Amino acid sequence: MTQTVLSLSNVTKRFGGLIAVNAMDFDVAEHEVLGLLGPNGSGKSTTLNLISGALPLSGGHVSLWGNRISGLPAQTITRKGVSRTFQLVRLLPSMNVRDNVVAGAVFGHRRRWGREAIDHADMLLEKVGLGGKGDMPIGQLTYIDTKRVELARTLASDPKVLLLDEWLAGLNPTELQIGISLIRSLRDEGRTVILVEHVMDAIRSLCDRCVVMAAGAKIAQGTPTEVLSDREVIRAYLGDDDA
Ligand SMILES: Nc1ncnc2c1ncn2[C@@H]1O[C@H](COP(=O)(O)OP(=O)(O)OP(=O)(O)O)[C@@H](O)[C@H]1O
DSSP: OOOEEEEEEEEEEEETTEEEEEEEEEEEETTOEEEEEOSTTSSHHHHHHHHHTSSOOSEEEEEETTEEOTTSOHHHHHHTTEEEOOSSOOOOTTSBHHHHHHHHHHTSSSOOOHHHHHHHHHHHHHHTTOTTOTTSBGGGSOHHHHHHHHHHHHHHTOOSEEEEESTTTTOOHHHHHHHHHHHHHHHHTTOEEEEEOOOHHHHHHHOSEEEEEETTEEEEEEOHHHHHTOHHHHHHHHOTTTO
């Protein structure tokens, strides 16, 4: 039987008069890759921010293993096993690659310090394709490599639930295949993944299930094939004239 890891119930976020996320409900099962899709501005990143605790909810709640996590500080939520990457990579430019990853280990679900944190960081850098680059300054990395560092830093906290905000965006076709395999391997090692993504190849090959948002609300859920052929989803992406 599959177990629900993360559950959103009536999750709502208002920014002044704008309802960015409107009564969102969905569950994510253990070891599932869930795609969170929708056109620009539909509320996907805000939903991740509500799950990770970066933003307070205006209504509803989020549960992890049946226990409410909404309302807890972001750092506590990370420690409970939920970590995210950001659409715009956020690294500490004054530190080298390895130290950025070590910083993730210190604040995480399974905290590591000293030699253990350094060895773990080097293992994660290898895993994300940055083996041997631990001493490099962040400023010398390509854009893609900064994304890799950010993923390694997020993994350093050993998250059970990994929130990836357009992590595959901007990769060339070869890098995309490597990125897809990497995310699959993260699921295979027991993590649950929520993927905000626009890259359709990645959605089709990675996601077990998708939830589609438009104007803050859920408009469809199902397998990638089901949602990508749903009329309302097509209309939300293309607009009424093209549907
Ligand atoms: N901090 C904020 N203050 C005010 N409005 C915000 C804030 N963050 C997001 N919004 C608004 O909330 C709505 C949803 O934004 P969000 O970034 O969650 O969408 P998205 O689906 O992630 O879009 P994209 O695919 O472009 O990243 C948008 O109208 C956005 O302008």
